[in-house]
Amino acid sequence: MSFLTVKGIHHTYFTRYFAVTALEDINLDIQEGEFISFLGPSGCGKTTLLSIIAGLIAPAAGTILLEGKPLDRKGLSIGYMLQQDYLFPWKTIEQNITIGLKLLKKKEETEIGKALGLLEQVGLAGVENQFPRQLSGGMRQRAALARTLxxxxxxxxxxxxxxxxxxxxxxxxxDLVSETLKSYGKTAVLVTHDIGEAIAMSDRIYLLSPKPGKIHKWFKVPALLQSLCPFEARNHPLYSDLFQIIWKELENLEGGNEHRSIT
Incomplete structure (x- = not known):
């Protein structure tokens, strides 16, 4: 049984004057512990699909199953990391990373201790009493990762x-996110425009075509690359080979124009 099943997902956005189909017949299965990436041109519905998996948007049709059961946002723990860290500026880093525990009413000393241990694991030991404004962008994203986990x-x-x-x-x-997720055995889904990032971090890559968003192709990242940290994977010949294959597929989807801005 798949850990996460996306079955027949279809979604349309409606406005006063017209309707736009964002996703059409999306089907995929993700195993526990896998790292999956969604890659594709702007407007292919990657973020919409991620939002549907998160339970933030109800699809027009189709189902999401987690461990064989329909998605239940109330009883489900899903971690979501965005481009912005969204740390509360008036709270300390410790208060920020433990806010989820308090919302879930897990205020036990052991749980708080584990959360503070995550700070050390992501290289932020000693910043518990600092505020987000005192940290760099990279440090704030590390704190956001600790809060999520x-x-x-x-x-x-x-x-x-x-x-x-x-x-x-x-x-x-x-490297940090990849190593941390592997150590915790977490299942992850990444939306990115960056081919290199997708190859370096993923086990499988799904390439979506636009208007409407459909799964055009999927690629299995070679096991050797999966065993390396992302930085090392980027320097391996197999990385370059897969990069070129995906690059050409994206060029075909975009007509060879917009894709030249993708790195």
Whole structure:
């Protein structure tokens, strides 16, 4: 049985004057512990699909099953990391990363201790009493990762979480997130425009075509690349081979124009 099943997902946005079909007949299965990426041109529905998986949007048709059961937002722990860290500026880092535990009424000393231990694991030991404004962008995203993992989510959803960071910080965080998720055995789904990021971090990559969003193709990342940290994977010949294959597929989807801005 698949850990996460996306079955027959169809979604249409309605306005006063017209309707736009964002997604059509999306079907995929994700196993527990897998890292999956959604890649594709702007407007192909990647973020819409992620929002449906998160339970934030109800699809027009289709179902999402987690561990064989229909998605139940009330009883489900899903972690969501976005481009912005969305830390509360008036709260300390400790207060920020433990807020999810308090909302779930898990205020036990052991749970708080585990959350603070996550800060150390992501390289933020000693910043518990600082405020978000005192940290760099990369440090705030590390804190956001610790906050997400503190509630022990079954599924982690990542919506371009590194896109606002400088390139060096982005590479470091790719390694950190990949290593952390593997150590916790977490299942993750990443939305990205970055081919290299998708290859370096994923087990499988789904390429979506636009208007409406459909699964055009999917690619299995070679096991050797999966075994490497993202930074090392980027320097392996197999990475370059897969990059070129996906690049050409994206060029075909976009007519060879917009894709030249993708790195």
């Amino acid at each position: 503190a509630v022990n989510p079954k599924l982690l959803l990542l919506d371009e979480p590194f896109s606002a960071l400088d390139y060096q910080t982005k590479l470091k965080l790719e």
